[in-house]
Amino acid sequence: MHEARLYRKLEDNAVRCSLCAHRCTIRDGNAGVCGVRINRGGTLYAATFGKIVAEAVDPIEKKPLFHFLPGTLSYSLGTVGCNFRCEHCQNWTISQETLEAQSLRDLDPEQGVERALASGSASISWTYNEPAIWHEYPLAMGTSARKRGLGTVYVTNGYITEEGLREISSMLSAFRVDIKSFSDAFYRKVCGGRLQPVLDATALAKELGLHVETVTLVIPGQNDSMEEMEALIRWVLENLGPDTPMHFTRFHPDYRMTGVRPTEIRALEKIYERAKELGLHYPYLGNVGSHPYENTYCPTCGSLVIERSGYAVRMRGLKDHTCTTCGGRIEYVSEIR
Structure with missing residues (x-):
């Protein structure tokens, strides 16, 4: 198994996980609340890695x-x-x-x-x-x-x-x-x-x-x-x-x-x-x-800018983050940088 990150070794082979807000103290042979971060001999393992x-x-x-x-x-x-x-x-x-x-x-x-x-x-x-x-x-x-x-x-x-x-x-x-x-x-x-x-x-x-x-x-x-x-x-x-x-x-x-x-x-x-x-x-x-x-409307003028039907999406009245009706800014992530 893959050794976990973000944990601290304690006495008696126990560990304390600091990944989620439960901050579980996990005894040797046990798992945290999640059921997938497991203590084996004082080392915490991420059992679902891969x-x-x-x-x-x-x-x-x-x-x-x-x-x-x-x-x-x-x-x-x-x-x-x-x-x-x-x-x-x-x-x-x-x-x-x-x-x-x-x-x-x-x-x-x-x-x-x-x-x-x-x-x-x-x-x-x-x-x-x-x-x-x-x-x-x-x-x-x-x-x-x-x-x-x-x-x-x-x-x-x-x-x-x-x-x-x-x-x-x-x-x-x-x-x-x-x-x-x-x-x-x-x-x-x-x-x-x-x-x-x-x-x-x-x-x-x-x-x-x-x-x-x-x-x-x-x-x-x-x-x-x-x-x-x-x-x-x-x-x-x-x-x-x-x-x-x-x-x-x-x-x-x-x-x-x-x-x-x-x-x-x-x-x-x-x-x-x-x-x-x-x-x-x-x-x-x-x-x-x-x-x-479910649609997106321009917060400035109320015009429809993104129309959704189920998971189908159609840009309507939207160009380069701008409402084509009023010029208002529409905030969304259009590319990964």
Whole structure:
């Protein structure tokens, strides 16, 4: 196995991992909360280095990322394990799987880069499960990918430490983060984590120059009050800025939360409209199917500039980051530098 980074040796062959906000103390023979960082004789190993369970070529909009290389493909990889235990997880068959998964297969970092280039993708995304716990593998693959002109994307729950994020930022282009709620009680009860480390990492990602988009799955009766949504939107405005895309997505019953009804579309529309009123330039709805609130509108004049239907994207009234109707600036990443 591959020795892990970002850990400290303790007495009695124990180690302390400093990659995610759990900062697990791991005894000899045990794994951290994630299940994939394992102590063997006082050395911490990244057990999923070079091992994948999911591989696909996805539209970048599926991540969802709407302001990062729009209309392009992203070579996407996932493995097993997660540092959260979200009761509503929609990828639980991967995230809650163990190292004994029969579907795990080997993929060298350089092979991954070659496959991404061969697929015609403009980026590589580490997704499907939590990429932070895979740290050493994305770091190796992403460093090579950036040298060859590819963008790099974390689809993450944001539960990464400052040390981990600063190290991975050397090769990372985009930080697509789930802010699952603006309530610490929700995080503790539903996810098995805390809110503040997610907010801290998200603000740091912005400070480090990464492209940041947020996603909040709106769950009826759990995190859907307008008071909570407004608090979240205001935090984004104050800490990330009004040009930050925020995605509010529709909940569908899954995993251990099958007794909760799907989100009403009108409830999502109200959140979108309130976000606009508060000054957010680019709110979006997700999991709603060809809704006009999936489109991008010029924040200056309201003209349609990017039209989306499913994962199909059409530039409308947009030229070189400029609205052709009013000349207003439209913020998005159009190329990797």
